Amino acid sequence: MTAEPDPAAASPRNGVRGPIALMVAAAALMWASSRLTWYTVSSSDGLTEPRTDHLTGSVWFGALTPLALVLLAAVAAVLATRGWPRRLIGVLVALIAAVTAVPAFALFTGSGDLPGRAMALAELPARAGYTDGFTSPLGPALSLVAALAAFAAGVLLARMPRESAQLSGKYDNPVTRREAATEQVENQRTADKPDGGLSERVLWDALDAGADPTDDSPKPGAQATDSPGGKAG
Incomplete structure (x- = not known):
């Protein structure tokens, strides 16, 4: 007798493939964004040569890499849970997406004191003065795409029907x-x-x-x- 896959067990596994793929993609984009320059600030203190600092995503938004790791942990949690705990994970993933989007959105819209924040993050001396600064769009854009992917994954998990939120046979006890x-x-x-x-x-x-x-x-x-x-x- 050759064992065949149980269609009832295969269906839940297929149901979480989409959210899992979105979370993995979001984590990868967040990591890539953390390595890229988000903001470039130029300064001068009148005593030394003018200075230019390239602030990466991990500097501008310190929680970016940790949140990417949390998303990867959420993937394991999705595979290890069923029913309402899995839907709760979906809500948490959607909240992570919202938190991820805020810094990049603020940077693109110019919200807040960007020069002052850039000077503080560059750890410039008190005598230094701001001379110029501009946003590098690729890094923040990747962060926004990651946030959208994570939000979509969270919504799919949060709205997953009860019968589709069961563990696949592969992961059953x-x-x-x-x-x-x-x-x-x-x-x-x-x-x-x-x-x-x-x-x-x-x-x-x-x-x-x-x-x-x-x-x-x-x-x-x-x-x-x-x-x-x-x-x-």
């Missing part, structure tokens, strides 16, 4: 899976239905648990009902 298979075999036997109604995956799990799906003998203590009046002959 083997003991739980065998117990469920044994119960299904017993239900089939009680209903006097052929074993063909069970998937081969279930049959294999039942055999692993010590239950023989082909055994039609009554359970110990069961009463025979062949004689008149329903009494044992």
Whole structure:
């Protein structure tokens, strides 16, 4: 008997592939963004040569790399949970996306004191004066794309139907899976239905648990009902 994949178990696995792919992509984009220059500031203190500092994403937004690592951890959490905990992870992922988008959005819109922030992050001496500064768009743009991908993943997880939020058979606890298979075999036997109604995956799990799906003998203590009046002959 060749074991075939259980369609019911394969469906939940397919349901989380999209959000997982989006979270992995978002984490990769966030890491790449953290390595790129977000803002370039030029300064002069009147005593030394003018100075130019290139502030990367990890400097401008220090939480960028840690948030990327949190997204990767969320991938593992999605695979290890089911039901409402998985949907809660979706909400948290959406919040991470919102936090990721704020610094880049502020940079593009010029919100806040950008020169003052740049001078502080560049750790310039107090006597230094701001002379020029400009935004390098690629780094913040990648951060915004990452935020959109993470937000989409969070929404998909948060809105995942209950029946689609179950673990795939690949990640089920083997003991739980065998117990469920044994119960299904017993239900089939009680209903006097052929074993063909069970998937081969279930049959294999039942055999692993010590239950023989082909055994039609009554359970110990069961009463025979062949004689008149329903009494044992």
